Amino acid sequence: MSTIWYECKVKYRKTDETGAQKITTEPYLVDALSYTEAESRINEEMSAYISEEFKITNIKVANYAEIHPFENADRWFRSKVSLLAYDEESGKERKTNMYLLVQANDVKEAYDNTISVMKGTMGDYTIPAISESPIMDVFPYFSGEEGELEQLERFNALKSSKPEVAVETVDHMEFEAVTEEEAVV
Structure with a gap:
């Protein structure tokens, strides 16, 4: 089965090099079977990197x-x-x-x-x-198999x-x- 990649845009508050905080939207790729799974996976992946609140603004199939x-x-x-x-x-x-x-x-x-x-x-x-x-960043799917x-x-x-x-x-x-x-x- 071929892999379907979803491009997910995530909006969050980011601290830049000068220490100032600004709101930014960045795209990430997630390997998933559906839009619902892509949303679930990007929430899981981003929770590990972003301690503050974030919002998923767009999800689309990547070509x-x-x-x-x-x-x-x-x-x-x-x-x-x-x-x-x-x-x-x-x-x-x-x-x-x-x-x-x-x-x-x-x-x-x-x-x-x-x-x-x-x-x-x-x-x-x-x-x-x-x-x-x-x-x-890119997040491939992992089923847990050895x-x-x-x-x-x-x-x-x-x-x-x-x-x-x-x-x-x-x-x-x-x-x-x-x-x-x-x-x-």
């Missing part, structure tokens, strides 16, 4: 074929993938679009991650668009890993100045 978390990434990107198929009856090429939600740090990394996800694809495809998604526990732990570990901060190295090596005449020798 994502697959969700792919990646290690050391902190943002979600929407990748549009066009699958190419040749229609032998009409003699024309047809495109079928699907959308992937891929975790990355920037658009280039999202493109690279989309390519790695699509590696096993037998048919031809193109990636006409990648854009940053407003999705704040086999799924490992999958859920891996998903959450990938999703919550933080990007590595690049440390700038300073080159302290000194070189003697070489004139053109010495370099020609």
Whole structure:
């Protein structure tokens, strides 16, 4: 059975970097079977993160074929993938679009991650668009079965890993100045 993802918008009071509180609405993705279950699950998930009152302002079916978390990434990107198929009856090429939600740090990394996800694809495809998604977090369904526990732990570990901060190295090596005449020798 394929996964149905619901985009749930949650409105709550958030404290920003300066310490000021403001009311914000943020979208989250929940894996559920119905709108009712999506509402129940987002209430359960958000209760763990938000101690104050919050309100669910909208729930809609999200148009994502697959969700792919990646290690050391902190943002979600929407990748549009066009699958190419040749229609032998009409003699024309047809495109079928699907959308992937891929975790990355920037658009280039999202493109690279989309390519790695699509590696096993037998048919031809193109990636006409990648854009940053407003999705704040993704909550997959977990039934409680033993086999799924490992999958859920891996998903959450990938999703919550933080990007590595690049440390700038300073080159302290000194070189003697070489004139053109010495370099020609």
